[in-house]
Structure formats: C-alpha cells, structure tokens
Amino acid sequence: MDACSNGFSCNATETDPHQGPPRLASCGHPQTGVTSSSYRELRALISARGSSQGITIGSLHPPQAAAAAEDYGVDAPSAAGDRLLLAACDAPEDREGAFLCLRCHVSHPLEQKICGLYGQFGDYYGLDEIELASFALDDDGRPLDPARLRGQPTAAITPFTAQVICSYDPSRGAGLPHWARTRLQAHNDLKVYLKEHGLLLISDWALLADTSSRRIRGAWEVFGGGSLTADRAVRLHGAYLAAYPAAKAEHRRRSRRSSGWQPDAAFLHAIAPEQPAATTSEQLEAMARTVRLVLTQQWQRSRQADGEQADALEVPDPRTLQDLSEQPEHSPADQLTLIHAALERALEAVMPAVLAPAASDPQLHCLWQGYGEGLTNTPLAERCGCSRGTVSKKLRPEQHASTIARQAAGELLRQPAFSALGGSVEDLERMVEALRNHLLIPEREGDIAPLRRWVHQHLPVS
C-alpha cells in the first residue's frame, strides 16, 4: 500500500507511468467489478505518483473510523447501522468517529454515481474523471464535528460527504446511499460543469413529472419488478402527477428557485395514504429508474445512428439544386445561376461572423480548419484534442447551413422564377432543404461540399 501525504493508509490505483494517465480503475473492486460500501473505507481523491494530474481516486482508511465502527459494533453498512451512527452523531461523545463512519459509507454511492456518469458520457462528451470526482470525493478523512457543521447553511458544508449527512432526513423515506446520489444529482457546480459539456442532470422527480402514463406503463412492463404491478404503478404515477404542480409551485414561491424540490412525508402520504411514505418513495424511485433505462436504450440507438451519420462519407447528390430549377417557364440554366449567386451572397453575409471567433480561439480554429479540409467528426476530435461532443457543439454546420439556406431562399423568393414557392409549405420547405443539402453535401464524388470549401477558402489566420 502507498502511504498518502495525510498520514492515512490508502490504496492508490495502479499506475504505470509508461501507460499514460491511469484509467479510473477505482470504480468498484478491480477483480469482481462489484462496488461495496464500508464504514471504514473512505473513497476520495488522493495523491498518486504517475498520474498526469498527480491525484487519482483511491481509498483512505481513517483510524478513527475503524475505531468508531468497532466501538459501535457496526461492520458492513446497513440501515440499522446508519440509524445507530446517526443517533451517535448527536451524542456528545465520539460523534466525530460516528460521523466519519457515515462519511466513509456515503463516499461509495457517490463514487458509483461519478463512475456511472464518466462511464456513460466521459469519452463522447470529454468529461474529466478527476474533475467529476472533485465535486463529490473531496473528503480527506479528517475528524469533523457534525454539530458545528450543522450550524452552517447546508450548501456551504464541506466536504460533500458531510453535506450529504447533515442534510439527511430519515423521515423522507430514502436510505442514506440513495440520499447521497440524490444530493449529488442536485449539486449546482456539477450541474454547471455537465451543462458546459452538453449534459443535463435531471432529478427523478422532474423526470417523473415529464413522463406520461403510457411511458410509465411501457417502462414498468419491460424493466419493473417486485410486487408493484404495471396498473398500480400507473395509478401511483397519476397521483404523483396530480399533486406535483401544486407542490412545485409552493416550492418556487418559497424559494424563488425551480430546483431543489424533494417530496416530503406529507406529499408521499397524500398520494398513497394506504402505505408508508418510505414505500411510496421507493416505488417512485424504482419507476424513475425504469424510465431512465428506457431512455438509455433510446439514447444508445440515437447515438449509434448519429455516429454512423457523422462519420459517414458524404455521398454526392447532384440533384439537390436541380429539383429547384425545374420551373417550366424559366430556363434551368438561368435558374441555377440565380441559385448559386444567392447562395454565394448568403455565405458572404453569414459565415464571416461565424468564423470570426476562430481568430482568437486556437481549438475553434483547428476545428474549422479541419472541417474545411473535409474531416468528419471523429478525426476532427482526434486532431484538435477534444471530444466528438465538443466538435458538434462548437461547429454546428447544420445550423449555419440552415441560416444560409434561409437567407438565400429569401432572396430567391423575390425572383419571378421562384416567387410561387412562397405560397406553399411543401414547396418552400423543399427549396430550403435543397439549398441546405447543397451546402452540406458535395455534388460529385471526390468534391468538397460548398460550405466546407467556403470555410477552407475564407478561414481567418489564427
């Protein structure tokens, strides 16, 4: 084991300086892949030789946690053990030890969620695993007094494990591990970080509010289980939907914020008075999980389709503008001349402002340069050192092509040869789509699409 700088024994992840930065090998046990929890082992960011950032996710074993676990007779984490330790946190003697045990305990589900995020999105969206972990695994294992921490505003409590425990309300029905994940889901800084990378953290409660009864039934029938039937799930969800708007409105009125609402015991009892609030909470969370699984499948399918499309070679389509020029009263050659002229003017009007920021942004310049040379998303990402998600987000060629096409179409509609197209939805949309496709797709095999060619010719020097 590698002794860490803070004096605790710790397990660093396996590092090999010859292999580059270590992978996130700390998500669960390397051998079994099963993540365990513990009152003695704290998952945290620790220093590690060989890692490019000097830190990695590893384990700390604070002696005070081990001693407290021994004193309270708690071994493997359990709901009963949590209750015992929570009560001990309010006692005058050795509450720091009990508190530390709980901090160890919640660090594991926090790591699981971080690993889940990184595993699902890290590669495509360019997430940094250490940066992700820093939002949740910032506990260094030193003893802390929970009574003193509780005197602070909850959002200001650090480390995050301590914030989780200090904000925990057992009466809501959720267990401590689930509360840890819920709290991380509402972490404002994590939300900001993920949004910058094109991802949204959405709570189970918001997800359920956005879900139709049809989707609930479909999700439960495929992924649900236990004693809750699909019919019962739909009824419970219906009661939740009926009560949610008023509860959310009250939350907004009191806090002047949209985020942060959690169902309390009164809400849970109101929607299902025949069963304990904890049961209702578990059932709702289970339903949210099945919806997430359905959306996972949809997302995986759409990602596969997007990936195939983004990396597909552009197939020439010489007919894109020819369709527009088949107006019988006007010469096709004249019409094509008008179309090309309008497109050229629209490109001149739109693209300089789009490309201007590239002069002072090296990565953006790299991306546009590669785009102009004909690179697709994957090689672009590799060349410019970013994720494919960043390529899509920063370039947005389809959006720019739509703007250019619309501008060109506006000019063409003022010409007698094309004016009639403005009187029909189908004709207008076909025209704009043809112009857009012409910009994005080459006319002949081996050609470069006009938008790419324009970028290549006009990209300002960085």
Place this chain on the structure above:
Amino acid sequence: MTTSPASPVPIEPLEAFPLPPGAIVLPPPLWQQVQEDGERELRRLALAALRQAMDERELHLPLGPETDPTDPSRLLALNRFAVQLAVTGMLSDEVAVPAAPWRDAATAPQLLLVAAIDPENGVVGVPGVLTASEVIAAVGDGDQRAERLVLPISAFKGGIERLFTLTALLDPAALPRQALRQQPARPAVRVRDWLEGLLPPALGDLGAELVPVTAGAFRQGGATADSLAPGALAVLSIPLGLTTAGTLVTGDAAQACLERFRLLLIPTAQPPSAATAPATDAAERLTLQLVGELEGDLLPDGLLLSASQGSRRSSVSSANSTQLELELPAAPDLIEVTLTPPDGTPLVLPPLQLPAG
C-alpha cells in the same frame, strides 16, 4: 446492470441526459431566479429562448404580443403569423395543448410550437412546429371536445429551424386558420347490457349479432361460446368483409365479399379453478377475437386489430393467421377498438364500457 428482451447487452440507467440537438442554453440571470408563477414562468423562458435563437441567427422577426406575453391563453405573433406556444418538460414524450384556440377558425392559430423546458438548468429545446392542418390531422379522431389535446412529441418535426423557415419566408395566406372538427361525442356502449340480451344500436348498425350464453351455445363450426374463450358470458359477433378494393365493410355488405371474417367481442368471467370459488357471472375481462368466417380460414394478411384503454395500448396484426386475439381487463377507462385493413380506412367501434366490480 439490467437487461431487456430488446437489449440483451446489460444497460445502466442514464445518469444524465444529453442536451437535445439545437437546444437553447439560457444565461443564468434569466432562469436562476423564478420570476413568474406556474406556466407563465415556463413561457417566459420559452420566449427568452426564441429571442436568443433569433439573435444567434441574426434573424430579426417581430415577436409579440407586447402586452402580457406570458399569459398562457394568448397566441404569439411571430412575423404576422399566429403561433400557439405549448410548453412541456425537457424529457416529456407528449404535450398537452390547450384546445380552446382551436374552436374558432377565425382566430385559430396557424402554427403550433412546442417548447420542452428544463427550468432547473435553464435549457429550452424545440422539438418542432406543426401547421394548423397538421395539428388537425394529428388529433385525428381523438376527443376533440377535451380541454387539452394530448399530442406525442414525436409528431413534432423540424426543430426551431422549421419555425424560422415558415415564419420568415412563407406567405401567411399559405397557412389558413382551421378549427377542430366538431364531432358529436359517441356514447359509450355498456358491455354488461349484452348479458341481458340487449344489442346496442350502434353495434346493431354494423350488422352485429348477440348470443347470450344462457340462450344456447354459439355455434361456429361446432365451437361453443365457452370454448371460444374460457368463462365466456356472451358473444357479440360483427360480420366483416374485405372488398377487392381493400375496403373494410360490415353487416350485409360483407356477404358479397370473397374475404369474410368476424370480429367477436366476448365478455368473460374469471373461470373457476380448483383453488378458487366457482366463477361468478360478473364480466371481468373483454376478449376480442378476429376469426375467419369458417373455422380454420386464414385471415387476410395485414389486418391490424388494436385496442386502447386509458394508458394501455395493445395491437396484433395478421400474417398467415387464422385468429387474432386481444384481452382487456374490466377497468374504469373506456375501451376503444379499431380494426385497420392493410391500405384502407379503419373501422372504429363505439367506445365500450366495462368497469370493474
């Protein structure tokens, strides 16, 4: 890890959700503090997103109304077009659109725009926009007298680009205002009346025959009512035929068709078992069977038998089939049964009522 029949590879629930393509990310000062109540707040965010999207595209279309734009009952005026803005959640699979604006053709919207909003992250997605005629088609034979029209998000296409293309370039006269068709409500048919031998006129008009079990066994090639579905309490049989043009016909008209079959509606009780009490005569399920006119006859391929009951949807189609069957439980929601020929107009039965208990 979880697997499903459609996904043998283990999957994990999504921990976060990708921003939809074209989503508009609002600056924090616009959304971090709630400024309005309820749906008004969502509309405020949607309007802010529209303006931001237009700015990004250097598109300067006039957007109104200037007075009380967040009033959910008001239509937007986007470059001379009347646009209804409907808001829903970022991850919603459907949107509930207030139906009131669609009652009067003189003032109905020309476009329906849906905004999918995440107020907790300040993000607005625009799945797409529908023209008035597309809205009418999407509502179809649904309940047009409802206060809200529920449409699937998948019906909306084109994103915000479609909105801008239509409103920036189209002649407003090309988008006529249309009102929803005012169809009279179809009264529900009480299934339990069949057990008393009462044939509802709405089904009688289709040539239906009703044979209560107590009046003798229903014979079809030697089958009895009970052998058609265990616990059958009655059988309502609608004669059907498929013309050479592919049209579905009922009653006497079906007799002239080469392809003839029957739709059987069979209320059933819980059949007795060794472990339970003898069956009651209360109908607890409705079994739908589509069978050939003679036992063993093949059904035409491509017939789609579907039924909906509240949030429950089920359907089955024929391919080298001698029988199609669906089963629905007694429940408060009305049962809507539809039979659709391969290329023809569907036959929609009047709503059926079979409450539990």
